[in-house]
Amino acid sequence: MYSPYQLAKKYLRFYRHAHNSKGHGVHSPFVYDFIENVKNSKEIPEQAGLIEAYRGQLLKDERLINVEDFGAGSHLTKGKERKVKDIAAASPKNKKFAQLLYRIARYYQCKNIIELGTSFGITTSYLASASSDNHVTTIEGSPVIAEIAQAFFDKAGYENISLIIDNFDDALPRLLSSKDKVDLLFIDGNHREEPTIRYFESFLPKVHNDTIFVFDDIHWSEEMERAWKTVSDHEAVTMTIDLFFIGLVFFKKEFVVKQHFSLRV
Numbered sequence: 001m002y003s004p005y006q007l008a009k010k011y012l013r014f015y016r017h018a019h020n021s022k023g024h025g026v027h028s029p030f031v032y033d034f035i036e037n038v039k040n041s042k043e044i045p046e047q048a049g050l051i052e053a054y055r056g057q058l059l060k061d062e063r064l065i066n067v068e069d070f071g072a073g074s075h076l077t078k079g080k081e082r083k084v085k086d087i088a089a090a091s092p093k094n095k096k097f098a099q100l101l102y103r104i105a106r107y108y109q110c111k112n113i114i115e116l117g118t119s120f121g122i123t124t125s126y127l128a129s130a131s132s133d134n135h136v137t138t139i140e141g142s143p144v145i146a147e148i149a150q151a152f153f154d155k156a157g158y159e160n161i162s163l164i165i166d167n168f169d170d171a172l173p174r175l176l177s178s179k180d181k182v183d184l185l186f187i188d189g190n191h192r193e194e195p196t197i198r199y200f201e202s203f204l205p206k207v208h209n210d211t212i213f214v215f216d217d218i219h220w221s222e223e224m225e226r227a228w229k230t231v232s233d234h235e236a237v238t239m240t241i242d243l244f245f246i247g248l249v250f251f252k253k254e255f256v257v258k259q260h261f262s263l264r265v
């Protein structure tokens, strides 16, 4: 994991080279449309107030919970006590990116959505709010964190979320065999090179022309930067959009020449 100083330097370099937030100079009609109608759109779900109030409560929650450390290779190791408010400050995507994920799911009409890494279910809730006839399957390894997420899904009345409490490695074979295709995959847990590439490869058979993969924290560490490069270079990938904190991957066959874009958010 890079230090805050290294990350800040990386962000500055990214900022200098990335297209500005309005996308001046972007020649791809698809990317221009993404900038106009998704990235820069102000659309938020009607449930946003409820979700952000829940985030606010979590940020004040002093309860100590025992959280498993998934460690190398996702094997559960010894538990660790942490305050809910500290996890809530570090784990969920912030409002800006959670709402961007909502707009991605909504604008591209993603029906079959998978999230690896639920945490307290904040981004899950945004994704599930994108349409009442989509379905979000989300996996969380920590039972105590998952219980808090499930309580919110129940309270908020989400009927289109399935929360699987398991290690990704154990849950994925059954999940993959139950899905013909995936429209949107959000990989937001176990930020290491080998598992990230493995999750990417295991979902490739479920990809169709309009599938979108979203990777979190692509510049967070050398390992994640290598994983992002491997994914971007993969022959099935026809376009990527690097938003520094997340990376979007597209598989559209009409993008004959592979292109990589970097956009400021």
Ligand SMILES: C[S@@+](CC[C@H](N)C(=O)[O-])C[C@H]1O[C@@H](n2cnc3c(N)ncnc32)[C@H](O)[C@@H]1O
Residues within 6 Å of the ligand: 070, 074, 091, 092, 093, 115, 116, 117, 118, 119, 120, 121, 122, 123, 124, 139, 140, 141, 142, 145, 166, 167, 168, 169, 188, 189, 190
């Ligand atoms: C960054 S948080 C997810 C945040 C959430 N997507 C959001 O934006 O609100 C990552 C979560 O993934 C879980 N996790 C990490 N590695 C895992 C694994 N191998 N199996 C199951 N859960 C895992 C962690 O317990 C943690 O709660």
